[in-house]
Amino acid sequence: MENEKKKIVLSCIQPTSVPTIGNYLGALKNWKYMSEDYDCYYAIADLHAITVRQEPAKLRKQSMEMYALLLAVGLDPEKNVVFVQSHVPEHSQLSWILNCYTQFGEASRMTQFKEKSLKHADNINVGLFDYPVLMAADILLYQADFVPIGADQKQHLELARNIAERFNQVYTPTFVVPEPFFGKVGARVMSLQDPTKKMSKSDPNPKASVSMLDTPDMIAKKIKSAVTDSEAKVYYGEGKDGINNLMSIYSACTGLDFAQIEKDFDGKGYGDFKAAVAEAVIECIKPIQDEYSHLIADKKYLEDCTRLGKEKASYAAQKTLRKVMKKVGFWQV
């Protein structure tokens, strides 16, 4: 129906470095896909980024670059709400309130906290522990129905659902209980050097991931050196983590299913397959790279877009926060 209220979508990405094809195939591609049919809120999660030590000038620069990349992926700042998390203080405010409806035990079970604590043993700050509650605030503030994410964020989304349900039960229905949205393939793109680990923008080994701004030459080299197995047969199966990962990447870039890929590469070696994967990735991200190079040169346009995003996000965020403050019993004047 024409006038039916559109479902709401929210997702965020940290501006910690240039996104990888993992971020793109696992999340950003779906952001674009959903942007046509839903009311979408997409944010640069800079509040989350400081749970790990950041260089201030670099964080500022990367936030702008990430913003340009989101537009380059095809998000329309007029139709969608594309904004910076720290520009909307309601995220921090709601996060504090939700802390009081989150149990220490359930937050302690988050595997990402455990992994990051090991990785950043010299800086296990309270923000790192509280990261998923801030994520819940991001989502619940906009009454999101769907949250497009990669598989690594599934547990955080479950926590957000639990917090929403608990709050709704203690008071009266206040928050929409969000559903995760995963793509058919690409929800977990793995490292090219260790295909049992997810591809991550913070991996210190540059050969482990393909960044969205890598040159065709770099992409070809990285995929050529991807870890595989000694069987030299292209099929999806157990013990073939490296090939499974390359098949997922190829499938997400070309739209071909695994059966078709196996058929196309029957009798061919890994050299041919890797060359085809590299070509597919290059083709897939080239239009984004071209658009990015135009956008990044226009700082004023990017700033204007973020201001518009802030205005639109604030309007929705304030509405929810006012409601929440009233329910918990704050004296509002």
Ligand code: TYM
């Ligand atoms: P970030 O910046 O680490 O990741 C952004 C998105 O990319 C997905 N992703 C992947 N998908 C497939 N394969 C991979 N190797 C891969 N690596 C990353 C992530 O799942 C994510 O969807 N905590 C969030 C940011 C956030 C957020 C939110 C997300 C903050 N608030 C509210 C949703 C809703 C994160 O992981 O960002």
